[in-house]
Amino acid sequence: MIASSTAPAPRDGARADCVRVMVVDDSVVIRGLLSRWVEADPALQLVASHRNGRLAVEDIERSNPDVVVLDIEMPEMDGLTALPLMLRKKRDLIVVMASTLTRRNAEISLRALSLGAQDYVPKPESSSEVTTSVDFRRELIEKVKALGQRRRASGGFGGRQMRAQTTAGQTVSQGPVSRAATASAGYSRLAAAPAQAAPPALKTRPYSSVRPRIVAIGSSTGGPQALQQVFTDIGTAIREVPVVVTQHMPPTFTAILAEHVAKAALRPAKEAADGEILMPGHIYVAPGGLHMTVVKDGGQPVARLTDGAPVNFCKPAVDPLFDSVAKVYGSAVLAVVLTGMGHDGAAGIRTIAAGGGSVIAQDEATSVVWGMPGAAAQTGLCCDILPITRIGPKIAGLLSGGLR
Template sequence: MAFAQRSITAGTSPGSDPIKVMVVDDAVVIRGLLTRWLGEDKSLKVVSSHRNGKLAVEDIEKSNPDVVVLDIEMPEMDGMTALPLMLAKKRDLVVIMASTLTRRNAEISLKALSLGAADYVPKPESTSEVTTSIDFRRELIEKVKALGARALRMRGPARTMRAETSAGRTAQPVRPISARPATDTRATFRGAAQPAGAAAGAVKYQTRPYSSARPRILAIGSSTGGPQALQEVMREVGTAMNDVPVVITQHMPPTFTAILAEHMGKAALRPSKEGEDGEVLKPGNIYVAPGGKHMIVEKDGGVAKIRLTDGPPVNFCKPAVDPLFDSVAKVFGSASLGVILTGMGHDGAEGVKTIAAGGGSVITQDEATSVVWGMPGAAAQTGVCSEILPLKEIGPKISRVLKGNTR
């Protein structure tokens, strides 16, 4: 599994309303197992379970779930057909797609994100593997809790005060990135930055100036909500990356990362692929860390090359952002430009400090436009980022910085 959080205790705080969950899966054993796992967590409440999308859609208004765990392949009505019907009935519904690790299902899962699903959870291939997979169980519960807690915050200030993210901060409502308002609510002041949408008196984060060196590499880290955010950033950067290679670590399993690389290429209209061990980095090319491997950059014979390693997970992730950022800082120093986008956890926080210590620059996504402000929030809290920006501003800003303009 490419992504696993440290614990399964994050989510709503004691005394807050439980997150209501609907489970939709045609396999009775899997449906029962997921229902039991979720029901064992006191911050969650399984309000209904169904064997196909049709029954689930009909029950949305009655059960009124906050989160739906939705299987893709089901008889009578599959998950992709049910998804828009569910969202039409409840606009703030969080839908997490569940699918096995096939190329077809990976493509469908990524398409579901563009249609309004909040995230996906890759299921092991067989029922026996599902029942014994600790990583799958952990990831499922973490995502239901993190995304569900954010859904509760949409329901009024009382819940907003009670519900907390695993980072201990309130966050904005969960909506698909494509559906977010394109308003500029960023505020900057005297060497510090305030996340978009932050209220008066909210925490202010220290920032540092951009490097005076023109970047020779762009390194990006992301997780939950990352595929859509990456696509928007790559679309905006486009030909501005002609003179630099782009290396990306997105928390994803094998197969998914290969398809993600294809999507990045289409968005940027640039060559894009999974990184290969020993491959020389070429300007204008995009390299995505393959699922299940850490991707780093090394200098060999005067040229920068990709190295894939099979070491243990870092920050409970594989691939992880920190090893990539650490290696980029070592090879490119002050000519490094790092970006942290939406995601759960804190992967990348140490890496941005390494980039900053080497004289490089870091941009992180703001809270209002992040699906989950875990990774970017942790990066912002280091105080070494150059800017904290709404998603729609990150691509244009990267383009300017790559051209030597940091204004």
């Protein structure tokens, strides 16, 4: 009988601080390929691989992985069934869902995020495409490393307390939000670890004195959960302004994300169409595989979709959106940078700040990965660095003309 799982011995030179990875996929070809990619990275250590969710659940405590790459469709026990069982055995486990780009799998992946998965990676359709896809390999390994290293550094999700230096010289403490306050949006595990020593203070700048006429949001890893929280908290405050969102996502996923956002916001939300007029109270999500910008056409703000080269390895990317809204709306822009890997959006907020607009960044404690919001915060051009539960209410207050 062929063994259905492996538990490799530590390779020569493997460090104790390597991220421990389990791969779960019913395809022996893909399972072997992903395992070799993990083993090839000196920051990662493959501790197990399994062909279905049942075997993975049974092995969680023995193998003790930091990160599990989990397929969705598998015999005996699929990924969505296995996910909560894994998290029950190890509540600070990082799970990255891997699925092909079908609508069903996209819906399951987003459902998995609400059940505790930290992220997803879209797989190419065939084994041969997986083998040759440089982008898939890069995205998978980058996410596994970023999520796993943050978990090991913080002893679980919790992060460090953040302090923002106001222009008046006052230090504002922004520590982790409570588990009770965030459980409904899937953030119950973000405050699992005790706060560590605070890093150096970050500078902020005053909000624009002009009431926002558009809200532009950029997000990536952890973004679907963060967007759900923000739009739930904003309530009806966006009824007088359009909202444009760039979330790093592939095609199919963005259409389903828009449906989820509509339910959270109780406002119309959809993938943007090229040339459509941006209407107050409506939410427009950049379609996967296309950049979204805002331009003036006949005196009206319209969405413009382009199939240009990736920006910051992303398409859609946040920087083109932020640059464009700054040009159209000037000091009436309110931009928000939520959790995500990399630094997309940091260049765009320089354009927004130069035009007099306002920027809010999510804090480190409640970010799944403090890459994008961290890069934004480091510019010193943000007006606030806030935990996720305070961002929606802050936006609502600014749109009503108060809370500056």
